[in-house]
Amino acid sequence: MLIFLQDTRDRSVYWFLFPLLAVTLIGIRLLKHLVLSEFEQSILINIGFIVLQLLILTIYFSIKSKKWINITNQLLGLGDILFLLSIAFYLSVLNFLFFYIVSLVVVLLLWIAWQAISAKKNKFIPLAGFQSLILILFLASDWWYRSFDLTNDNWLLHLINK
Numbered sequence: 001m002l003i004f005l006q007d008t009r010d011r012s013v014y015w016f017l018f019p020l021l022a023v024t025l026i027g028i029r030l031l032k033h034l035v036l037s038e039f040e041q042s043i044l045i046n047i048g049f050i051v052l053q054l055l056i057l058t059i060y061f062s063i064k065s066k067k068w069i070n071i072t073n074q075l076l077g078l079g080d081i082l083f084l085l086s087i088a089f090y091l092s093v094l095n096f097l098f099f100y101i102v103s104l105v106v107v108l109l110l111w112i113a114w115q116a117i118s119a120k121k122n123k124f125i126p127l128a129g130f131q132s133l134i135l136i137l138f139l140a141s142d143w144w145y146r147s148f149d150l151t152n153d154n155w156l157l158h159l160i161n162k
Contacts, residue, residue: 007079007129011122018082025090029151039092039151046088046096054081076127083128087135094153103134 003021006013029039054071061069072078084100091099107130115121138150148155 003079003083003132004126004129007126007132011124011126012077013079013083013128015079015082018079018086021083022086022089025087029090032149032151042091042093042096043089045093046091047085049096049100050081050084050088077124080127080131083131091150092153094156095150098156099135099138099150103131106134107131 003013003017006017030036033039054076057076058069058071061071061075069075072081087099088096107125107127110130111125142148142150
């Protein structure tokens with residue numbers, strides 16, 4: 001919730017919140033599975049996906065502007081990247097991709113609604129802030145409704161196969 005409040009109000013988030021979030025999520029995941037080696041592969045794949053995505057965005061915007069572009073200057077905040085890296089330590093691969101896609105769509109819809117009702121117009125989307133709210137909903141659902149587990153892809157695979 002603190003990430004959301006800071007990102008929407010100040011358009012910046014204290015950097016130490018992201019390692020704190022990552023350590024907390026790793027701790028929760030360790031309590032669930034007790035063995036780090038069980039989820040090392042999903043962490044590496046999630047981080048690899050983020051790196052690939054950032055590389056593709058950098059190349060795309062660099063080609064588009066015909067010069068090398070650092071996407072963290074104007075296009076994507078460092079806090080947005082740090083947030084995704086933090087949750088990469090908790091979510092399984094398919095759950096990470098599911099969260100990523102759903103959160104981007106929901107954030108876009110929320111931002112359009114927010115801009116429509118807000119008197120203060122802003123071109124920058126507080127991505128990490130909105131995604132943190134969505135993560136809270138995902139985690140609450142995971143903890144309250146034991147029918148799915150965000151650290152295991154089985155519930156999502158079962159849902160896809162229906």
